[in-house]
Amino acid sequence: MLNIVIFGAPGSGKGTQSARIVEKYGLNHISTGDVLRAEIKNGTELGQTAKGYIDQGQLIPDSLMIDILASVFDSFKDSKGVIFDGFPRTIAQAEALKAMLSDREQGVSIMLDLDVPEDELMTRLIKRGQESGRADDNEETIKKRLVVYHTQTAPLIDWYKTDGKYCHINGLGTMDGIFAEIAEAIDKVNG
Numbered sequence: 001m002l003n004i005v006i007f008g009a010p011g012s013g014k015g016t017q018s019a020r021i022v023e024k025y026g027l028n029h030i031s032t033g034d035v036l037r038a039e040i041k042n043g044t045e046l047g048q049t050a051k052g053y054i055d056q057g058q059l060i061p062d063s064l065m066i067d068i069l070a071s072v073f074d075s076f077k078d079s080k081g082v083i084f085d086g087f088p089r090t091i092a093q094a095e096a097l098k099a100m101l102s103d104r105e106q107g108v109s110i111m112l113d114l115d116v117p118e119d120e121l122m123t124r125l126i127k128r129g130q131e132s133g134r135a136d137d138n139e140e141t142i143k144k145r146l147v148v149y150h151t152q153t154a155p156l157i158d159w160y161k162t163d164g165k166y167c168h169i170n171g172l173g174t175m176d177g178i179f180a181e182i183a184e185a186i187d188k189v190n191g
């Protein structure tokens with residue numbers, strides 16, 4: 001299986017590029033943010049819990065996220081591979097992902113780090129908030145999410161470097177140009 005972690009700060013283009021990866025490589029896609037937003041929309045208990053964290057720009061507790069991830073992963077049948085979008089976001093989640101995949105005789109093939117400068121992230125997220133109306137894409141919450149990214153999520157860059165899976169992608173440029181760099185990186189590990 002081709003298992004890809006797509007990584008980056010909020011607004012780095014993970015969702016957009018994931019859709020193109022899914023199309024080209026025929027993978028299943030897990031966006032933990034989308035899973036949580038669907039739970040909120042459906043008014044479930046999990047959704048209610050998640051909303052409190054999301055509105056504050058905070059992360060949902062690891063134990064909850066890890067259970068959700070495993071259950072979505074196990075729902076895929078005859079999968080060619082999975083793209084993990086928005087997960088892991090903490091070292092504990094990365095360790096849990098590694099253990100979960102290893103229990104299923106799998107592993108992460110590559111971690112793609114979409115690198116975008118901070119001022120560009122802010123501009124993109126404010127624009128997205130105006131267009132999509134996503135409640136957490138307002139300036140105050142965006143600032144909190146970026147702090148959470150730097151303190152809790154960015155340490156994963158070194159974690160994946162140590163694990164030998166890290167691949168830097170320049171996240172500035174055209175969608176096609178960025179995707180070409182991503183596809184080249186994937187093709188190297190998917191030989």
Ligand code: AMP
Pocket residue numbers: 010032033034036053054057058059060061065085086087088089093136145
């Ligand atoms: P996203 O759509 O990936 O930007 O996620 C939106 C929000 O959902 C985040 O700001 C978090 O509150 C929550 N969330 C999504 N994925 C995770 C995760 N892996 N761990 C904890 N919280 C998450």
